[in-house]
Amino acid sequence: MDRPEYAARYGPSTGDRVRLADSNLLVRVEADHVGYGDEPLFGFGKPLRSRLLQDDGASRDSELDLLVAGVLVLDPLLGVVKTNLGIKEGRVVGLGPVGGRAISGQDLVVGPNTYPVPAFGLIATPGGVDSHVHLPTPRLVPAALAAGVTTLITAGFEEPPYGMERMFEAFEYLPINLGLQACARTADPSSAEAVIEAGAVGLKIHEDYGAYAELIDAALVAAEAHDVAVCLHTDGFNETAEIDDTLAAIGGRTVHAYHVEGSAGGHLPDNLMLVTDPAVICSSTTPSVPFARFTAAEHVAMTMAVHGGNPDHANDVEAFRERVHVGTMTAEGPLQDFGAISIINSDSQGVGRMAETIRRTWQLADAMKRWRGAAGAGWGIDGGPDQPDLTGPDDNHRVLRYLAKYTIEPALVHGIADEVGSLLPGRLADLVLWRPAYFGVKPELVLKAGFEAWGPLGVGNGSVERVQPTAYAAHWGGTGRAGSRLGVTFTSRLALETTFSRGSGTSRRLVAVQGTRGLSRTDMALNRAVPAIEIDPVDATVTLADRRLAADPVESVPLNRAYLVT
Amino acid sequence: MRLTPTEQDRLVLFTAATHARAALERGLQLSAPEATALICDEIHWAARAGCSHEQAVALGTSVLRPEQALPGVAGLLEEIRVEPVFDEGTRLVVVRWPLGRPDQAGATSPGAVLVDVSDVPVRAGHRRALAILNTSKRVVRVSSHHPLHLVNPRLRFDREAAHGFRLDLPAGDSLRWGPGQRRNVQVVSLDGFANREDEL
Numbered sequence: 001m002d003r004p005e006y007a008a009r010y011g012p013s014t015g016d017r018v019r020l021a022d023s024n025l026l027v028r029v030e031a032d033h034v035g036y037g038d039e040p041l042f043g044f045g046k047p048l049r050s051r052l053l054q055d056d057g058a059s060r061d062s063e064l065d066l067l068v069a070g071v072l073v074l075d076p077l078l079g080v081v082k083t084n085l086g087i088k089e090g091r092v093v094g095l096g097p098v099g100g101r102a103i104s105g106q107d108l109v110v111g112p113n114t115y116p117v118p119a120f121g122l123i124a125t126p127g128g129v130d131s132h133v134h135l136p137t138p139r140l141v142p143a144a145l146a147a148g149v150t151t152l153i154t155a156g157f158e159e160p161p162y163g164m165e166r167m168f169e170a171f172e173y174l175p176i177n178l179g180l181q182a183c184a185r186t187a188d189p190s191s192a193e194a195v196i197e198a199g200a201v202g203l204k205i206h207e208d209y210g211a212y213a214e215l216i217d218a219a220l221v222a223a224e225a226h227d228v229a230v231c232l233h234t235d236g237f238n239e240t241a242e243i244d245d246t247l248a249a250i251g252g253r254t255v256h257a258y259h260v261e262g263s264a265g266g267h268l269p270d271n272l273m274l275v276t277d278p279a280v281i282c283s284s285t286t287p288s289v290p291f292a293r294f295t296a297a298e299h300v301a302m303t304m305a306v307h308g309g310n311p312d313h314a315n316d317v318e319a320f321r322e323r324v325h326v327g328t329m330t331a332e333g334p335l336q337d338f339g340a341i342s343i344i345n346s347d348s349q350g351v352g353r354m355a356e357t358i359r360r361t362w363q364l365a366d367a368m369k370r371w372r373g374a375a376g377a378g379w380g381i382d383g384g385p386d387q388p389d390l391t392g393p394d395d396n397h398r399v400l401r402y403l404a405k406y407t408i409e410p411a412l413v414h415g416i417a418d419e420v421g422s423l424l425p426g427r428l429a430d431l432v433l434w435r436p437a438y439f440g441v442k443p444e445l446v447l448k449a450g451f452e453a454w455g456p457l458g459v460g461n462g463s464v465e466r467v468q469p470t471a472y473a474a475h476w477g478g479t480g481r482a483g484s485r486l487g488v489t490f491t492s493r494l495a496l497e498t499t500f501s502r503g504s505g506t507s508r509r510l511v512a513v514q515g516t517r518g519l520s521r522t523d524m525a526l527n528r529a530v531p532a533i534e535i536d537p538v539d540a541t542v543t544l545a546d547r548r549l550a551a552d553p554v555e556s557v558p559l560n561r562a563y564l565v566t
Numbered sequence: 567m568r569l570t571p572t573e574q575d576r577l578v579l580f581t582a583a584t585h586a587r588a589a590l591e592r593g594l595q596l597s598a599p600e601a602t603a604l605i606c607d608e609i610h611w612a613a614r615a616g617c618s619h620e621q622a623v624a625l626g627t628s629v630l631r632p633e634q635a636l637p638g639v640a641g642l643l644e645e646i647r648v649e650p651v652f653d654e655g656t657r658l659v660v661v662r663w664p665l666g667r668p669d670q671a672g673a674t675s676p677g678a679v680l681v682d683v684s685d686v687p688v689r690a691g692h693r694r695a696l697a698i699l700n701t702s703k704r705v706v707r708v709s710s711h712h713p714l715h716l717v718n719p720r721l722r723f724d725r726e727a728a729h730g731f732r733l734d735l736p737a738g739d740s741l742r743w744g745p746g747q748r749r750n751v752q753v754v755s756l757d758g759f760a761n762r763e764d765e766l
Contacts, residue, residue, distance in 0.1 A: 562598060
């Protein structure tokens with residue numbers, strides 16, 4: 001069969017390239033394990049039936065719950081692979097042909113009780129892991145799910161323990177994974193102990209509560225004792241510490257540096273020097289990527305709104321103006337492209353957009369493909385990409401690296417990579433199906449723990465699904481009590497042994513985070529570059545390998561207006 | 567008004583379509599959801615004014631010209647399903663590619679597949695020719711993966727020779743036999759499909 005006909009029937013196959021939405025990014029299918037000639041189609045006269053591809057003798061133990069058939073998997077650890085994907089009891093159990101040898105995990109047995117999800121021509125990615133979420137309002141959760149985000153790690157500010165208990169209760173029926181972090185606001189260890197015991201999966205150092213060296217040290221001591229993460233928003237006043245003092249306080253212990261570029265907060269003007277320390281795993285937040293014409297203009301009012309600034313007070317206005325520095329803003333995209341900044345997260349409503357983590361990641365990848373094409377090689381970065389991103393007919397390296405930024409990398413940093421961040425067998429079947437034309441902006445279906453949780457649902461009275469108007473809403477997984485069996489609550493080991501062992505009344509699965517300590521950027525999956533940048537302490541321009549590191553502002557982005565009612 | 571959820575959905579379409587018309591009046595091009603709403607809304611009104619089902623389907627591809635939508639939007643509108651109320655009641659209207667289908671060469675279209683040059687590998691298995699006669703008074707179809715020796719007994723052929731074989735068709739295809747029709751077909755062994763051969 002020739003290629004155009006095969007692609008029209010069964011979706012793209014080995015060697016075919018697929019444009020991601022309306023971006024300039026092309027993925028090339030590395031391999032096809034669907035099974036040529038035995039593609040498991042479902043329907044009228046199709047092969048997924050008794051006597052045919054269905055194994056009538058399948059045992060209850062061996063047959064899959066769900067077969068995602070013929071899907072193009074984009075996964076930071078599996079690559080760009082066309083395959084069938086088998087799900088059982090909420091987890092991915094295998095990938096490969098139906099009835100043949102699996103390429104990963106167990107062989108796929110389609111039995112009489114296996115439910116088929118036809119996904120020929122669709123793309124599957126792991127559900128997004130947003131590792132910087134403020135939750136001032138419940139309206140954030142539908143925004144996240146409708147955008148393909150299935151795990152929320154909050155940005156601190158969840159203390160007191162009483163409030164954390166209520167938040168756990170509020171999330172009981174929501175088909176989304178949750179990890180709460182709390183702020184570390186004193187060097188007295190009993191405070192950190194209290195929130196970790198209440199279930200905090202990490203401690204947040206925030207300048208608004210003080211980001212002094214002794215607070216950083218105390219938080220790290222507590223984190224090392226209990227295996228939880230530390231997230232860092234440094235001292236933008238340079239009131240007690242400058243960048244070198246903060247790096248000394250960190251002392252080579254793992255931290256996740258939030259909005260490392262600095263305009264959303266942190267050392268003025270060179271917070272971005274944190275990327276030179278391999279113990280610091282860095283992230284960007286949604287508003288600053290990709291850098292565009294109005295990025296700086298928006299930041300002054302935006303940061304003032306969430307950090308207690310008074311717009312009528314000239315001194316506040318000056319301080320907030322000064323923390324927005326275009327020199328580092330223009331370097332942020334290139335450092336993301338090198339993999340020196342490992343993660344993209346929302347900073348939802350504090351300052352960032354919940355539904356744009358994934359969309360902006362791809363807008364940035366699109367912009368940085370152009371920038372790097374012009375900027376060329378020779379930046380001399382250990383662990384960073386070089387030639388593969390500049391040559392070749394596809395963007396697989398770049399696409400997987402960017403995909404990792406909101407999937408496996410935050411999962412690794414927050415100690416939840418055994419559960420989420422990849423579709424490797426054994427992980428939760430939190431996966432997002434995308435029509436390639438809508439990739440990264442509007443999902444086709446969000447499966448949470450192998451069950452339909454969210455999607456563009458049509459008119460209830462419709463004779464078929466998807467009668468217009470379709471709108472994102474809770475699927476069955478978000479209805480009734482189902483969410484409590486689909487969403488995982490991440491906690492600390494200490495909380496599992498104390499607070500939750502006393503009975504919390506939850507039906508959600510409780511999983512202790514683990515492996516958050518002793519990580520280095522070089523432990524990341526695909527974003528592990530450690531560049532020796534220099535930053536001018538006056539004008540914040542960034543230099544790498546004796547070259548100015550800066551990308552021009554973008555004027556328009558893909559995955560944008562063509563997809564939206566605006 | 568006793569509005570039902572369906573009527574409220576109709577009003578969502580109307581609101582979005584009104585929004586789309588306002589965009590057009592300002593000389594702006596439409597997004598995919600705006601174009602979708604406008605097309606659906608026009609179909610609803612046409613059905614209310616008494617058009618036929620066929621006219622409603624045809625209207626779907628003539629409401630908008632591609633240049634009235636933003637670049638790329640034509641490639642986002644693969645299929646629109648809308649259920650207007652005709653005088654005879656509610657009917658499903660399906661419009662395929664309302665702004666035109668991007669051609670294969672349309673590599674810049676959103677989500678475009680840029681195919682490789684080689685052919686896809688042929689499925690493994692032994693192949694042979696077989697003559698099959700339909701002795702039934704009815705049309706009989708056989709699909710790609712059905713074990714041949716188990717098909718409708720009114721299809722006459724050498725079942726012994728067909729044991730362990732299926733029609734050599736792409737997965738999901740089928741062949742049609744009219745009453746009394748004889749076909750010479752290519753069949754392929756099922757053994758390419760590892761787990762099943764021992765049972766068939």
